[in-house]
Amino acid sequence: MENNKDVERRNETYADKASTKIWLETPSNDNPYLAEHCYCHGYDLNELMQNISFVEMLYLLFRGELPNKDEAKLLEMFMVSAINPGPRHAATRAAMNAGVSKSNSSHILPIALMTLGGDHLGAAEVEPAMRFLRKHLKQSPAAVIDTLLMQLDEKSDAVNDVHLAPGFGARFNGVDPLPNQFAQHLASMPGAGKSLAWGCEFAAKLKDHHMGWLHTGLAAAVFADLGFQPRAAAGLYQLCLAPGLVAHGVEQSNKKLTDMPFIKDENYFIDYED
Amino acid sequence: MKTDTHFWDQRRNTITSSKGGWKVGEAVYNHRYSMMDDLVGQKSYMQVMILNATGRLPERRLADWFEARQICMSWPDSRIWCNQIGALAGSMRTSVVAATVAGVLGADSRAYGGSKTVIAGLEFIQHAYALLTQGWTVEAIVDDECAKHGGKPHIMGYARPIAKGDERIPAMQKVSAQLGFEVGPHLQLAYQIEQVLIERYDERMNINGYVSAFLSDQGLTPEEVYRISATLVASGVTACYVDAVEKQPESFLPLRCDDVQYQGKAPRPLPKAKNEERPFRVVAYTGR
Incomplete structure (x- = not known):
């Protein structure tokens, strides 16, 4: 075997340990691998579990401080509204397909969340939507719409369901x-x-163009107002929608394979388009 | 007035595929080929995989070249990020499929992995070649690219983490020669760019640079190569999963509490809720 003399180690310095500002684990006296206490941004998990809600805990985890009453209420209201994208959503349908076709139960959520990872009405649209909102907050919504419509006219490939900006646009040719x-x-x-x-002002003016808020844009606005980092947006969005995805997937996994449609041969067409 | 939804109405309960499908009792079609008659036993797996990713059945030698590249890009070292995901999954007794898929997803990265990074690699060399044909010098192309990164030699397809140089390039050069591929204009330019980078910054081409230039000479687009590369790292992830799953659970790189450096706030008391400042105060569980 020849040595590869043309390949040299860079000798970059890698950290000896992973580091975090989020979580401290203190070891039990007799076993350094087992944690006796956990602290989230300095607060003891035992105390947190007895005193705060899940929504407050979620906020603390990502922001480093506890929310005030108004912030917690806003996040909770959004999370309730977003808990289930419904059985027609592509991510839910992926979960339902996995469930009815008897995929491992532990695969249902990852399958659905991967499907939800796209940049058209999926988690990957939320971060750009947050950046869009941050960038344009000081501009007049009407002026932003004029500019975006002008840019849209220059694109020839836009056909149906245009997203004029990330998080704002049409669904099924209408306002959702x-x-x-x-x-x-x-x-x-x-x-x-x-x-x-x-966003509300922007969406109101978009109505004349048969567009409005999309769910991803609404999530982006809530996350932005609560001070979450745009890089966290995709994961937060996936977290918020996850319960509904699992529920629908598990519901189907209790049913027969024939309990969901399988498109009939006469409705399956092969058209090579040339 | 009712919204016009006829575009979607036409598609309800109907699938129209431009790729193929199973006509029960007749044949399984794939891009005009009958799978069982024209492909199974006739073409290599890589040829059919590339057909599915691009819509075109490539000549056998290009598929063989891709197979060699696939081997190059996936090795069983569980320090590599995607492979470590596989090993950690093995340590948790995840299924091999979930572990492998998780590792593949990990390598869909803007930093490494050869799938997403290859898009930037092909875009760069194709753009550079367009500039060359417009009369730019190789030095000017390098200057222009470095200027986009604060004067640093951050060019996709050159330099790599951990090491300088890339043992996979001579291996693939040998494969290319054995299969009878000539050095095309994009690859020629890639070598010239490498020469400038060696002289100026002591940085060399990496496998992504070689692959991007070679495949640009084969007429492939960045998106096509990304699609062909979707599962590039899979087999190395599987190997690392198997290594871990055959050992004790939780025995892969175990961490003591103090093996993670805490840089956050020191332990502090939970503030008392003032006038319902926090709204969802729950009653503490006191036991029965």
């Missing part, structure tokens, strides 16, 4: 009512901030 209803409620809450307010 639910995120627009939810946005009105959330924007009226004391914990709401500039992103929800600007």
